[in-house]
Amino acid sequence: MSADLTDPRPHRPLLGMSLRLLGVVCVSIMFIAGRTADARGVHIFETLFYRQALAVPVVLGWIAMTTGLGSIRVRRIGAHATRMVVGVTGMALNFLSYILLPPAEAVTIGFTMPIFGTILSATILKEKTGIHRWGAVLVGFLGVLVTQRPGAGALFSLGVVVAIAAAFMTACVSLILRRLSRTEDPGTIVFWFTFLSLPPLGLGALLYGGAHDPVTWGLLALIGISGGVAQICLTGALRWAPVSVVLPMDYSSILWIALFGLLIGQGWPQAATWIGAALITASGLYIAWREHLHGRQPPSA
Template identity: 70%
Template sequence: MTAADRPHRPLFAIALRLIAVICLSVMFITVRLASERGVHVVESLFYRQALALPVVLAWVAMAGGLQTIRTRRIRVHASRMMLGLTGMLLNFLSYILLPPAEAATIGFTMPIFGTILSALILREVTGIHRWGAVLIGFVGVLVMIRPDAGHFPMQGVAVAIAAALMTASVSLVLRELGRTEAAGVVVFWFTALSMIPLGIAMPFVAQAHDPVTWGLLLTIGLFGGIAQLCLTAALRWGPVSVVLPMDYSAIIWTTLLGVAIGEDWPMATTWIGATLIIASGLYIAWREHRRARKPLVSLATPPQD
């Protein structure tokens, strides 16, 4: 069945995307909790991928078996893996170093960096409308972090911005892969190939943990795997332009979960900055949609464009 022949179920697609965003929010908060219990960030990455792999394999089996993941572009998949793994590492660190709401909000700048990279690397024509949206997005970041006030550690802010930039870089590779590879192929090879560098690194950081900590690591892996599958399935039943707004609900879920684990309620400047950043991202996606091109996807799944 081709993409054009698939029935559209927009409400189902929106529900799947919302479930994915909630699962990702739980995963990131759990990474923060695990870090507070002494878990190294590389351990969190390893168990995120290792425990998600059986879920991905089960999905591959139901989708037609291992023959569906054959590829002739393993080198491109390897490049995507390294970029994606680096982006995931930076994202995990941003939630460790910053309050959850602020880490999520800075992550929303990914479409902004995607626009910049598309213009600089792909030489795409970017008009005044999208450059204006980029400027508004960066104003939102400045409003939120208030560099002069010292509300947040600048190291954490720098890591969060680097994570958004890396995720945007992954989008350029995914755009190229998307011309020949199905989404399931990309998900499988990213998960499987990432076990190689993580497996090499694990002996240097692995530790014994108590049952509660093992439970946190299990949560990271399972919720991360479920989120990945729901993100992919959502795009099967509805276009990105329909499901995209659900990604920005992450600010709600991370805020509530953060408060639940004892974090302070975000300041007013965080909400003002988040509004500007979200408006910027949605406007960029809308302009892309108007130009009959694939819109930028949010931080949860690196965009296809």
């Protein structure tokens, strides 16, 4: 989620970075809980439905305490519907990537989102993209190749393809948000994304859902609540600091995912994953810095 937020209060970079970091931790918890729920027999439709449904009260409470419930009046319902379809597709692919891949590898490939954002900005928005940013794109994709340990077998597994597709869809969402934020309040964007997704996801949950034990229901509740809190923190961070300041916090997610992965018995990431993550992170941060120099918002989700 991203938006240009104009606020009369002074910038508080430390607060913005802290909120972004908390949001990243919540996102990490959400995906690890989603992976664990899948291992306990939860269908992806159920995971997505409870992710959205349980986030609604959290989001509404946030809106009520900030801009007021009247701010959810919609101006461009068609654009919100498009954002919902693309956003839910990206969310589903992200959850699946954490199910199909070791968590640290999934989050590392997810770091390629700013790289796809650069490509889409150049091809769709026709933004000027110089040799520096294209060089960063190449370094980022080199990082993906490193994570796959060439020579260790098949270069791209289904999980890797899903993770790359997830990063691409998230970059598409960032472009949609960039346009929506020109006329819509951030709270409005978050609310309608969540609300519009409930009918189709609810139907899927009815068709593929089932009974669960208390621990599994607790995991689904954790997915929804942590996801809602993450949306609030990631968006709220931008009220106090620009994207270029808070974006580096996103890359700490590999540390949180690695630690949470240890808790569910995934083991410590291999050296190739850390090297690839370093290359992709450097690429993303360099793209963000170049965007900052040229006065554009780097893609942020």
